Amino acid sequence: MLENNTSAGRRSAVITGVLLIAGLVTGILSVVPVIDGADYLVEASIHENQVLIGAFFQLLMVAAYVGIPIFLYPILSKHNKGLALGSAAFGIIAGVFIIIGVIILLLLLTVSHEFAKAGTLNVSYFQTLGGLLREGRDLVNHVATTLAFVFAMLLYNCIFYQTKLVPQWLSVLGLIGSTLSILASLLFMIRFIGLDSTYMMLNFPIAIQQLVLAISLIIKGFNRVEKDSVSK
Template structure:
């Protein structure tokens, strides 16, 4: 089996780009979205929201390429599961990213209208604010579930194929289960971000491994 070192390095780089973009999107939007006067805060920080949306899209595009690139390699282990990985991580996950990005842009639109109509009854704006925020949180929870299912498919394939060390793919699979549980709980209540850290750390370790070591030859 060919080592596919260049492919592995590119996949590792995409993981790093996607992760950094995701972190930057949170840095630009996180504190704004936690504001108690959301529409007013958004209206004075519109550029931050727009930048956050841009980084969300960069993250989505980067991570969407990963399953497309890996598919020809992992399909030799299980073609159905490899195709499922492409569907979940390449299509469904990016649909949730796009939906969340749109919700942020809608927030910008309503914040502008809020500023123009500040002298009017703000009840309707409060209702719209609640709807947008709640919808965004639900979209993020769904995205977490979709991401986790795709990750579990990938790490099972990597574990079976031994393209990376079993300790690394096993770490990803266990962390993926925790990540999935976090997303499911997030559909009904608050999300415990700390439970996402094991998988986030694993992906960065795997990214560096792929860049340096590449995929392992078949055993």
């Protein structure tokens, strides 16, 4: 029984580590530069493949964002069921918001195609509609999705800190990084900052923590504390 529980914990650690890296990689590959440019109404339809590829990788993010807290749940619930359940719930919420973001992205592509067909007719209409969709996408991606997933990370890092399942300095970095990322999303929401260097710097610590945590889980797994808990 102990060997089976230890094997299950090791498997969960490896899967979680892989999903953490997958989340970072798909997040980078889901960026669609043509949508963020000034001529997005023209460029989106011209570079349709770029938009579709971005949408595809954004959908793949759902597996990572939802999967991480779910695969951690059996381990973390042994120590704090409430926080583990909250983390899983926020992960699922983040996945829902990602799907909404993909839908908005595809709607922007449709608007771009219609704009290309209309030519110079109803330019202001398409600009208004496109602007609203792009604004909505930014809020969904960089506020709603980010806040939901960061809260999931904050909760599971709280358990990591309490139990020392991972090196404590790593859980502390996760708590600090999560707080800074929440701050970045809130400042972006009130338009105090944009998607600029300040926003990136505030999100940098949690990205580094995710990467280091992923490597640690894949190579070493959880600390002995988790194994002892499972054996009881």
